[in-house]
Amino acid sequence: MSKASINSQRLLDRLRALGEIGRLADGRLTRLAGSDADKAGRDAFVSWLQGAGLEVAIDRIGNVFGIWKLPENAGERPLLLGSHIDTVIDAGIYDGCYGVLAALEVIETLKEARYAPARPIAVAAFTNEEGVRYAPDMMGSLVHAGGLGADEALATVGTDGTILGAELARIGYAGQEEPGFLKPHAYIELHIEQGPVLDRESVPIGAVENLQGISWQRVTIDGHANHAGTTPMSMRRDAGYAAARVIAFLRDRARTSNTPTVATVGCISFEPNAINVIPSRATFTVDLRDPDEQRLLEEEDALADHLKELAGAEDVTISVERLARFQPVTFDRGIVELIEKAARGRGLAAKRMTSGAGHDAQMIARIAPAAMIFVPSVDGISHNPREHTSGTDLVAGANILLDVVAQLAAN
């Protein structure tokens, strides 16, 4: 089995075909969860599952499974592969879709090679990973892992006022299976990195050993609006300056540490936002991430200490609102080592790395050993039509998945 490889053409053709579904007249690709475009994408996927002779199962939250089961392994827990096929607005064609179609490709390759797995192998396309239309993101995998009730999830009201359950029923993907019906033996997700590390370092395979914890906060600083010309520097309570100090603090602290902590201030606004008025209010977001929960807590504490000190020094009032908080996820060491071993077996460099973005794998990791394989994203670009991974890298990643699956399904 070690010499088999996936059918590159079939994988790339399907990726391109799926990437045309939901593309508007203006050329932009958008397949939001539960939309007509999502239905069309799901229909294509299901037709490919059926063409490959897989058993198709759909659960109540709309997760689609293609299961390859043999009479002799039907009693075993399946090895689960997967990702998602919903997209953001104006998306690229790789995010999620690559993992789903490569998983299908791996299963077809094994079937065609008459490989006899010791357990079923299944591919999943989880509902609403992107969370653009319905919050939270990674919803289908979260429900599958039992972290959110199916009925609660189905009642979610979208940004357009629709209800997810009604939309899934409308497009024919409110399935019969109870979420979580498939208990995986292990879970592997192949994905584009969506970051620049592999591309910059010219490493084709990422063996993803963990996934960052995320802390999102909104900071509001209240000072005092005054005339920019008539108020001496010593008499100011400048909320905008205080915000600048926080932005510099976060970046400088993360930049000079030897930890993988990343800190980002992505949104900001000043009030009254007039050229000749000292800002009375500055509001900005803080995105802190770290693969280590203890360190993430320390970074949150360091920010809180800084804000407290700043409030005193600048005579401003600072309030903080927590927007989101996810603990880091540690993936299964055994699977990560299998990924590295598979890369060595194909003469490919591999790098142990951390996922900076959220993925379905972090949800399934709650109920089964899990890990991820990354392939390079050119310039780290994702959630954008310029999202790109070379055909060579796409094929290499799928072959590593093939080898890992063959190993994990062997017993």
Added chain:
Amino acid sequence: MSKASINSQRLLDRLRALGEIGRLADGRLTRLAGSDADKAGRDAFVSWLQGAGLEVAIDRIGNVFGIWKLPENAGERPLLLGSHIDTVIDAGIYDGCYGVLAALEVIETLKEARYAPARPIAVAAFTNEEGVRYAPDMMGSLVHAGGLGADEALATVGTDGTILGAELARIGYAGQEEPGFLKPHAYIELHIEQGPVLDRESVPIGAVENLQGISWQRVTIDGHANHAGTTPMSMRRDAGYAAARVIAFLRDRARTSNTPTVATVGCISFEPNAINVIPSRATFTVDLRDPDEQRLLEEEDALADHLKELAGAEDVTISVERLARFQPVTFDRGIVELIEKAARGRGLAAKRMTSGAGHDAQMIARIAPAAMIFVPSVDGISHNPREHTSGTDLVAGANILLDVVAQLAAN
């Protein structure tokens, strides 16, 4: 003459009466230049001029003059007092109006005291000082001083699409006099400080010796948008962080210097302004002011040097657009000393100070010796309904103006 004082009640009554003109049903006061409310305010002012027996003259740009001329001084250049009666949106009642009505009050007091000035004394209400509806601000005094042609000014298109000249004609204030017809011997403007210095220091009189130069720039920093989770700190080109560095640089430099330089960043925006995306672009305004032109140039240079260094260090592109630039104005030392002397004569503390805001006096200073008298603004608040100066301070300022005028008109 030294023991005469103004009629406090008449001054305060007129201030309150003018402050009710242009007040909407919601209680907000707005008299934009050339509006119906401006007409109503002008009509009240003209009726008071006529009541005081002054000669009313209106020029083509709508500046209104009330001139007290005696047969024996008709050939001399008049001493000019004044300010403006147009307002910002949702204004207080003191900005501008106080200087105009106090000037009228001073002239009436002198007339009633049968004072015999050696030269005519005139009060001016200059058109469109605020510049809210028509740019630039201080337009009427700028035209009077010859800095802008009357026809060009009259052709100005307002924020509401109207043409200033047509609006002035519509409200009956497109006058016959050629702008600049009145050549002042000297000019004095009494005004609320619009800043916190006198109020904080409990000094009732400001002897304004100069007016800050103003440099307005818009800075645009272009970096690279990337995923906040997947992009290591070392691989970022964060336009938002670079902007924060500039804001901190400007404030820290101005705060730690011993100069009166003030630096303000009042407006900011990030693109794409998403919580989990490193800003690709940050745009912000810089307001730099200093009463010394050489130092203002040095501050502009220091900012330019900082931006250049920052662009290299952060791998970002920085462009700067000049929005406005006014050189500082030095007022007439003799008049400033007269103001201080008058304050001493009435047992009032006076402080030499710099005007941080722009005023009509800076325009008239181009053609005549000029100076300003400031009175305290409670908490430094202006351009706001909470703008306030105590009756005691208003009366004291008007009496100082009275004494200075009596001195200057004596020969």
